[in-house]
Amino acid sequence: MSHPVELVQAVREGQRLALARLLSLIENEQPQGEAALSQLYPLTGRAYIVGVTGAPGTGKSSLVNEIAKALRAKIYPGLHASRPPGVAIVAVDPTSPFSGGAILGDRIRMRDLAGDAGVFVRSMASRGSLGGLAHTTSSVADALDAAGFEVVLIETVGAGQAEVDIARHAHTTLVIESPGMGDDIQAIKAGILEIADILVVNKADLPGAENAVRVLRAALDMAGNVGGAEAGWQVPILQAVATTGQGVQTVVESLLRHREYLQASGLWRERGQRRVAAALEARLRDRLAERWHAAQPDGRYRDILARIVRRELSPAVAVQEMLEDEPAPDAVERHPAERAGARR
């Protein structure tokens, strides 16, 4: 099953172990994974990708569990005409910067989903990437999309403010707050409100939920309701109790309404394109850097770095120098340091 062709075939047939292996190959950036995903690529672009983000402990996993359950409980004609939609979940937790290891604990809250063959849950460590996702999360979502899941829910690292990457990788971004955190206007970082298409105040069973809603509403109004960034969509502020399921059906309905809104307004295509562009850009950057490194004589990079550290060179000039060197023939002539020298 290690050969991409066999792997692709098995994934297309719905073999779950093959899918799990494919996800590992992608996560580890192994060539067989890239090859398999390239073959599966024509099958992508169909799933509804939903990002779920918010500060640590706000109830992201618990809510994802409930949303998945609600989706699996009935037919949603927009997602699949004749059966409940297949739901894949990617849950990202932080990698320890000290050991490189991670504890991936989101499944603890998702035990209700066990035994449902229409659900697939995969935990990922962020592996050094900032922004709330792992470097390969988007490709993992692509693979799940190709495997035929109608909905892919991505739970980001709970980091509080910087996990805005998700907005580039999802159709709809759900931002979860909980009472007590929303009291403080400072706690609502601008970035997180701007990426929210739907806001959920979870733990509405705890005191302060109403207040959190008020504070969020005021913050949204102040920002001119820029959440979701587009005209024609009022960012709803919903209340839920993920531990009992209260309010979850409304969250699901809002998701589906947002999906319809995206499709009707043409934003579905635009966001899909944005997602592809983000992935393409990242890959291009990686490969160019890789190629540059591979083409350098040993130690050159280290030398340049040392010169920057000694303040003999600024990073900007260094990069200019590094790149302008590349076309070998006239490199000497165009050497920026020499040009500067000549002018002097």
Next chain:
Amino acid sequence: MSQPTIRVLIAKPGLDGHDRGAKVIARALRDAGMEVIYTGLRQTPEMIAEAALQEDVHVVGLSILSGAHMALVPRVVELLRAQGQGQVHLFVGGIIPDEDLPKLKALGVEDVFGPGASTQTIAARVRQAAEGRAPSPGP
């Protein structure tokens, strides 16, 4: 290519109610650079096997204090094999009577750790087992 990060599922089957030991092991393995999927209390063998599959782990660690190991472990082994994960390394931690050790080993359990086992020893054994095979089948 360097070895991919070792992925371990730590699960707590059975009905006994605390998971302090399992959490200590999970942290120790994280500190040893592994990715540990932690699933919480009261997992059935079916839930454990399903999680092992979806997460494509190299290692499954079962923490069993209830005395039900001779019922739980064979079932987990059977399910892993049936779903094509016979190569996953299985470890058991907990209070296991000496006379059951050979039976567990015969089932394919790699090692059994009692309450006194050091976390360093456990991490080292897990690493050794996991690195003994190519985690996802190579070309």
